[in-house]
Amino acid sequence: MEVDYSGDVMTLNMGPQHPSTHGVLRLELKTDGEIVADAIPHIGYLHRCFEKHVENVDYPAVVPYTDRMDYCAAMNMELGYVLAVEKLMGIQVNNRVRCIRIIMAELDRIASHLIAAGTYGNDIGSFTPFLWCFRDRETILDLFEETCGARLLYNYNWIGGLMYDLKPGFEKRLIEFIDYFEPQVDKLNTLLSDNYIFIKRTAAVGILSPETAISYGVTGPNLRGSGVKFDVRKDEPYLGYQDIDFEIPVGKGEYGPLGSCWDRYMVRIREVKESCKIIRQAVAQLTPGDVHESIPKRVKPPAGDIYMRTECPRGELGYYIVSDGSLKPYRLKVKSPCFTVMSAFREVSRGTMISDVVAILGSFDIVLGEIDR
Amino acid sequence: MTPQEIAALITERFGSRILESKPDAINPWSAVEPAAILEVSQFLRADDRLSMDHLELLGGVDYKDRIEVVYVLYSMKHRHRYTLKCRLPREAPVIHTVESVWAVANWHEREAYDMFGIVFDGHSDLRRILCPDDWEGYPLRKDYKAPKSYRDMPV
Amino acid sequence: MESIARLLQFIPRYDALPGIVRALLPVLVSCVVIFAALAIAVLFAVWLERKVSAHIQDRLGPMYVGGWHGWAQTLADALKLLLKEDIVPASADRLLYKMAPFIVFLGAFAAFVVVPFGASSFVSDLNIGVLYIVAVGSLSVIGIIMAGWASNNKYSLYGGMRAAAQIISYEIPSTIAIMTVIIPVGSLSMVDIVNAQKGGIQHWFLFRNPFIFLAFIVYFIASLAEVNRTPFDIPEAESELVAGYHTEYSGMRFAFFFLAEYANMFLVASVATTLFLGGWTQIIPASIVPQLVPGPILFFLKVLVIIFLQMWLRWSLPRLRVDQLMYLSWKVLLPISLVLVLSVGWLAVYW
Numbered sequence: 001m002e003v004d005y006s007g008d009v010m011t012l013n014m015g016p017q018h019p020s021t022h023g024v025l026r027l028e029l030k031t032d033g034e035i036v037a038d039a040i041p042h043i044g045y046l047h048r049c050f051e052k053h054v055e056n057v058d059y060p061a062v063v064p065y066t067d068r069m070d071y072c073a074a075m076n077m078e079l080g081y082v083l084a085v086e087k088l089m090g091i092q093v094n095n096r097v098r099c100i101r102i103i104m105a106e107l108d109r110i111a112s113h114l115i116a117a118g119t120y121g122n123d124i125g126s127f128t129p130f131l132w133c134f135r136d137r138e139t140i141l142d143l144f145e146e147t148c149g150a151r152l153l154y155n156y157n158w159i160g161g162l163m164y165d166l167k168p169g170f171e172k173r174l175i176e177f178i179d180y181f182e183p184q185v186d187k188l189n190t191l192l193s194d195n196y197i198f199i200k201r202t203a204a205v206g207i208l209s210p211e212t213a214i215s216y217g218v219t220g221p222n223l224r225g226s227g228v229k230f231d232v233r234k235d236e237p238y239l240g241y242q243d244i245d246f247e248i249p250v251g252k253g254e255y256g257p258l259g260s261c262w263d264r265y266m267v268r269i270r271e272v273k274e275s276c277k278i279i280r281q282a283v284a285q286l287t288p289g290d291v292h293e294s295i296p297k298r299v300k301p302p303a304g305d306i307y308m309r310t311e312c313p314r315g316e317l318g319y320y321i322v323s324d325g326s327l328k329p330y331r332l333k334v335k336s337p338c339f340t341v342m343s344a345f346r347e348v349s350r351g352t353m354i355s356d357v358v359a360i361l362g363s364f365d366i367v368l369g370e371i372d373r
Numbered sequence: 374m375t376p377q378e379i380a381a382l383i384t385e386r387f388g389s390r391i392l393e394s395k396p397d398a399i400n401p402w403s404a405v406e407p408a409a410i411l412e413v414s415q416f417l418r419a420d421d422r423l424s425m426d427h428l429e430l431l432g433g434v435d436y437k438d439r440i441e442v443v444y445v446l447y448s449m450k451h452r453h454r455y456t457l458k459c460r461l462p463r464e465a466p467v468i469h470t471v472e473s474v475w476a477v478a479n480w481h482e483r484e485a486y487d488m489f490g491i492v493f494d495g496h497s498d499l500r501r502i503l504c505p506d507d508w509e510g511y512p513l514r515k516d517y518k519a520p521k522s523y524r525d526m527p528v
Numbered sequence: 529m530e531s532i533a534r535l536l537q538f539i540p541r542y543d544a545l546p547g548i549v550r551a552l553l554p555v556l557v558s559c560v561v562i563f564a565a566l567a568i569a570v571l572f573a574v575w576l577e578r579k580v581s582a583h584i585q586d587r588l589g590p591m592y593v594g595g596w597h598g599w600a601q602t603l604a605d606a607l608k609l610l611l612k613e614d615i616v617p618a619s620a621d622r623l624l625y626k627m628a629p630f631i632v633f634l635g636a637f638a639a640f641v642v643v644p645f646g647a648s649s650f651v652s653d654l655n656i657g658v659l660y661i662v663a664v665g666s667l668s669v670i671g672i673i674m675a676g677w678a679s680n681n682k683y684s685l686y687g688g689m690r691a692a693a694q695i696i697s698y699e700i701p702s703t704i705a706i707m708t709v710i711i712p713v714g715s716l717s718m719v720d721i722v723n724a725q726k727g728g729i730q731h732w733f734l735f736r737n738p739f740i741f742l743a744f745i746v747y748f749i750a751s752l753a754e755v756n757r758t759p760f761d762i763p764e765a766e767s768e769l770v771a772g773y774h775t776e777y778s779g780m781r782f783a784f785f786f787l788a789e790y791a792n793m794f795l796v797a798s799v800a801t802t803l804f805l806g807g808w809t810q811i812i813p814a815s816i817v818p819q820l821v822p823g824p825i826l827f828f829l830k831v832l833v834i835i836f837l838q839m840w841l842r843w844s845l846p847r848l849r850v851d852q853l854m855y856l857s858w859k860v861l862l863p864i865s866l867v868l869v870l871s872v873g874w875l876a877v878y879w
Contacts, residue, residue: 010682012682012683012686034850034851043502043503044501044502044503044504044505047503047504049512051488051513052512052513087399088399121846124846124847125758125759125761125845125846125847126844126845126846126847127581127585127843128584128585128843128844130585131585131586131587132585132586135586135587191844192846195845195846197759197845197846197847197848198846200848200849200852201846201847201848201849201852212476214426214427214449215426215475215476215477216476216477217427217428217429217475217476217477228449230449235452236452304398304399304400305398305399305400305402305443306399306400307400307429307430307445307454307456309429316429318429318430318445320430320432320443320445322434330434331434331435333430333432333434333443335429335430335432335445339480340477340480342480343476343477343479343480344476344477347476353849353850353851354686355762355847355849355850356849372503373503
């Protein structure tokens with residue numbers, strides 16, 4: 001891409017170590033005063049060779065590796081992989097496993113969006129929402145910890161089932177949390193989302209048009225913020241989402257042009273409320289059962305390839321698995337939603353100011369673990 | 374459109390340049406001659422019945438005798454998916470870029486180049502994306518041997 | 529300063545000292561007293577900020593250091609900073625780098641000379657008191673630019689430039705808002721301004737005149753920008769510029785910047801209290817209830833209210849972008865303050 005720089009440009013590195021690049025990301029900014037002529041992202045600082053590692057381990061042993069890709073939403077990472085292998089092998093899980101998986105995935109979505117909202121407020125300069133979001137997230141992590149022993153990286157979704165069943169009283173504590181939490185979202189909106197300064201900082205910035213978004217393969221809240229009503233859970237339902245009643249929040253351009261940072265951020269906040277609805281319905285659909293029922297003794301999928309996608313909090317997560325009939329995956333390629341969103345970053349942030357670059361990056365809600373794998 | 378219809382449509386349009394089609398597999402796919410990939414991509418995007426405007430995944434796979442580039446395409450309008458595969462020789466995997474059709478291919482192709490050494494003709498910025506710029510070797514190939522040291526640091 | 533001069537008479541053989549020493553000694557002692565008072569006040573303010581921010585964020589703040597609610601936390605932090613290694617970046621401009629923190633502090637410190645803490649508790653009653661404060665308060669800009677430039681770091685440079693633009697822009701509405709108070713008083717002397725507000729809360733300039741009430745709001749907003757507090761903390765915007773103009777500073781030099789920021793906060797709060805909230809005068813007029821609480825204590829309490837407001841705003845509001853900041857100063861606050869000055873002047877002539 002050839003860019004025409006007019007005037008003196010200074011190269012400023014928002015380097016790999018920076019308070020607000022959400023991980024180790026290097027942004028090479030070519031600045032002309034406060035205006036950014038070009039913003040080139042450099043990734044690869046967190047590349048841990050996930051795709052090479054999993055070619056050497058068994059299918060069940062891949063699950064902890066998938067956790068570590070997007071560490072903020074590990075349940076969803078595992079879920080995508082496990083569903084792909086189950087589809088390849090033709091395994092059907094029972095209703096209890098299905099409902100618990102939905103509950104965990106949606107709780108993880110809430111936790112991940114709380115991180116996104118809190119750190120976004122931090123980037124914009126409002127320090128309090130960060131603490132409020134993390135305070136509520138602590139209860140979610142406690143619920144995870146009592147179920148599988150880990151707060152952040154779970155290894156909970158196994159091929160054909162789950163690692164542990166829910167502890168007694170989990171449903172009660174969960175519903176108590178959801179009852180407490182829904183009004184907290186309104187408080188957060190009063191503090192941050194409807195704040196005049198926040199709107200001025202974000203509602204006219206980082207406009208991503210729907211055509212650009214689709215061309216760049218942007219999915220998830222980033223795409224829905226541009227007005228495109230598309231969610232894998234409605235489009236190609238998995239885990240029985242077609243039987244659950246929920247809405248897909250879409251950006252409406254209330255305070256500025258459609259597709260601004262504010263729209264993307266607001267889609268996430270509204271999704272949190274929808275997740276609460278989904279969790280209530282999943283708890284109602286929960287039936288007793290054995291979560292280890294369908295776990296196969298040896299995972300040996302037939303030869304072939306499969307592409308399975310799920311809706312993780314950051315977008316559409318795709319797993320492309322090539323199996324040669326042995327115990328280990330032949331090739332496992334991950335389509336990470338943050339990777340595609342970062343490819344659009346350069347175009348969206350051209351011609352904005354340095355403060356806007358930070359705002360746009362925060363609204364994309366990237367996690368470098370997923371981009372670099 | 375069902376995968377069978379899509380396979381029939383593109384075979385009808387491109388004839389012998391579609392080498393093989395498996396619309397009944399779990400993941401329906403067609404093998405395309407590498408030289409025709411740009412034309413096929415443009416057709417798949419522009420045609421109203423197909424309108425594959427979303428490139429979901431572009432990746433390389435190293436089979437022992439060849440390297441394959443996989444394109445998973447999806448249509449937002451019609452909600453159907455199809456996969457294309459291009460088989461390239463291992464010694465010189467070269468294929469034309471589809472960056473002009475789907476902008477996201479830019480980064481995906483850089484990653485395929487970085488991991489497999491597939492050279493994309495006409496790419497605007499073909500350099501490594503995940504490994505450092507002066508890394509030697511293509512890590513995801515099956516015969517890859519990690520170097521003993523990189524810039525005097527033991528690997 | 530007179531009381532200090534009278535106290536010094538008690539030194540044995542004071543009259544035998546040369547004249548120049550007798551002239552300079554009260555000045556030096558006043559400086560030391562003001563510095564000590566300021567240092568203790570800043571220590572308290574930092575602790576208060578941590579507690580206020582903690583409770584706004586639904587947590588507790590310092591609880592252990594020193595026993596009751598961690599009151600000695602700031603002392604511990606200051607001690608830690610003192611013991612740190614003194615690093616000067618290799619390619620920094622050494623002289624400017626070392627001088628910068630002191631000049632920034634000087635801007636705040638020197639202005640306390642004219643602030644009246646009580647009926648006779650002030651260092652000096654300059655007849656150009658307000659003008660002196662505005663002039664000396666601008667010295668800190670020079671220090672900030674020096675810090676930004678001398679660190680030899682692009683982030684610091686950005687921070688320094690932004691700070692200079694911001695402070696200079698906001699001085700104008702701030703000074704014009706001050707002028708609305710000068711007009712009813714007719715004198716620039718701070719002591720005269722406080723004396724004009726004697727007689728109870730209804731005589732405070734804040735409540736005497738609706739235009740001056742609005743001028744107080746303008747002054748408060750402009751003073752937030754002068755002190756680089758959120759929502760105007762662009763120069764030290766953590767998430768964008770790491771730490772802005774004091775990125776490269778560590779240890780005692782960083783402590784000095786910190787001290788300077790809080791001293792500045794106290795200064796603008798003191799000026800706001802003196803001009804708008806009646807300084808050291810009582811709420812209930814002295815004719816009804818005699819002055820039981822000494823003037824300086826009342827003054828400090830009023831300053832605390834303003835500082836609490838500043839902290840509250842810092843922890844609730846996001847940060848403005850540079851151009852929005854400039855827009856606010858030049859296109860919103862400046863016209864409003866001009867209109868207010870004209871209105872107060874009109875009121876003074878025709879009422």
